[in-house]
Amino acid sequence: MPPYINRRIAQNGSPQQRAKALRTLSVDTTLRSIRLSTSGAPQAAKRMIPGPMVVESQKLRTIYDVKNTEALPGTVARKEGDDDVGDAAVDEAYVGLGATYDLYWDVYGRNSIDGNGMPLNGHVHYGSGYDNAFWDGERMVFGDGDGELFNRFTIAVDIMGHELAHGVTEHEGPLAYFSQAGALNEHLSDCFGSLVKQRLLNQTADQADWLIGAGLLSDKVQGKALRSMKDPGTAFDDQVLGKDPQPALMKDFVNTWEDNGGVHINSGIPNKAFCIAATNLKGYAWEKAGLIWLETLRDPRLKPNASFLSFARLTVTATVRLYGSGDEEQIVRDAWNQVGIKVSKERAGQPAWTPQVQKQAAQPVERKH
Secondary structure, three states: OOHHHHHHHHHHOOHHHHHHHHHHHHHHHHHHHHHHHHOOOOHHHHOOOOOOOOOEOOOOEEEEEOOOOOOOOOEEEEEOOOOOOOOHHHHHHHHHHHHHHHHHHHHHOOOOOOOOOOOEEEEEEEOOOOOOEEEOOOOEEEEOOOOOOEOOHHHOHHHHHHHHHHHHHHHHOOOOOOHHHHHHHHHHHHHHHHHHHHHHOOOOOOOOOOEEOOOOEOOOOOEOOOEEOOOOOOOEEEOOOEEOOOOOOHHHOOOOOHHHHHOOOOOHHHHHHHHHHHHHHOOOOOOOHHHHHHHHHOOOOOOOOOOHHHHHHHHHHHHHHHHOOOHHHHHHHHHHHHOOOOOOHHHHOOOOOOOOOOOOOOOOOOOEO
16 A cells, blocks of 8 residues: 555545544554665575476465464464365465466566565555555555555455465565665566566456456545556546646656655556556466566666666666567567667666576476476
8 A cells, every 4th residue: 555545535534534544654654664674685695596407386275264363373264275264364364375476486487575485474464544555575564544544454365366476576686675776676576566467367458347446445545556557647536535646757746755665656657667567468467477577576786776767777687588589579678668768778778697606597387286
């Protein structure tokens, strides 16, 4: 949940809504301060250390019920291999964590969030009327929503994929959680969150809605989701929540000190570029676009303070490395150009990183479950 939404609720909502929004903001501020302090660490310390070769899935999920307290971890409600328990939040969290693991394992050959089989723990019914979900570096935590403006946060599988992708970025990328680098951090989470949903629904890029958090907003809210990757700035327009502030083009980039330099606001610009690229590459978005973006995250030349332009150049370079100079390269370059980020052919065509530091590129593989 972007902090600007809760700030607007604190300004425009009823007394009860304002109180819940302020409580959510207090929790979120602490979590984002931790993310800010731990992001941007040196690459050598953050990039994953490969473990032994694994040929079978090591998916291990545990869902805990916090029983509307904030005392983690809570009580075990469902473990790997258990049947549905009849609690919607528990069962949705179990499915969403599994779908996220399966995307990384089945498509990219990555063994969980850290690449080394990290167990996936989900904690549901967190707090009272807590309007958010978060990854704290070790676990996924889900609020039930306030029941008036927001539904339970396990209802949106892309939100789970989004938060867990922050874990991937922690282990693979050095992106600082501030300004353009922070917006790229949020952008990557939206990308892979959307891919989790698309793969679970077996949707091609042109079939996907490209909405982040569809289903979270209650019927009382004028809106369809928290963000739209396809059309940033159109996800909601509501008396209490305000209007979606995301820009779609670089000329409308928002300069602000709020939200860690606008990390949730300006992520709409690279989000739209990814959506354009994935749609024009055709087929399933996780096959080519997702692979290109994942390889860009893994590129040792990605800097902690990366700009949109430097990231865009690396995506084009990754495309050339994976698919050669051809249609795919032009599609990715054009996608960035369409949002106002101009990637020259000369700069984007730099050699791939040297064999001495190159990790094996992730390729679609068949894996056993």
